Amino acid sequence: MKATYDLPCNIAQTLNIIGDRWTLLVVHEILIGNTTFNEIKNNLEGISSNLLSDRLKYLESCGLIATSLYSHHPPRYQYTLTESGRDLEDVFNAIILWGRSHLEKCYKKLIHQKCNHEVNITYYCPHCKENVDDVSVAEVDI
Structure with a gap:
């Protein structure tokens, strides 16, 4: 994701991470125990698979979630919140x-x-x- 705000402000810098559409809802789904791609997708009516995949990758790159492989064929991941993610x-x-x-x-x-x-x-x-x-x-x- 591209940084939207170039301001010396905690709120602006936080919104650069979690301010995109669907991002907080994805984190919330993981927080309440929906930890697989399909669980998250099924609970967020209207989010596309591509967008959900992008959001999950971005949240992992920002250190808010961690992934673990639970099935090799096909590859499937479980998502958990890091301490930073849980603090939300x-x-x-x-x-x-x-x-x-x-x-x-x-x-x-x-x-x-x-x-x-x-x-x-x-x-x-x-x-x-x-x-x-x-x-x-x-x-x-x-």
Whole structure:
């Protein structure tokens, strides 16, 4: 994939990796346990085989997924998320929460498994060992 954004911005640089059509949905399928090409394709109605193949190769080259051969004839692969890919679960959760608040038709919600009530995102400072509500974005010294 070609980098779309040449901006000194974490959001722009992240979108260069995961911002293409279908990419996040492919990662999400692997996250929820659909780990073969056919499982992913069958769950993403409308994606072509060529596009899915391209997305999987790209995600592997970016280090978000790993592949392992599970059948030699014909060659078939299983896809798993790397640590970097698994870290996108927080992004998916944030999108689910945003959708719960802002979409006219919402399909999912995040719940606490113990009590079955909805949850919110909380920011935590490991230095102070406390939850915080006064977060801000700061430049990184390079």
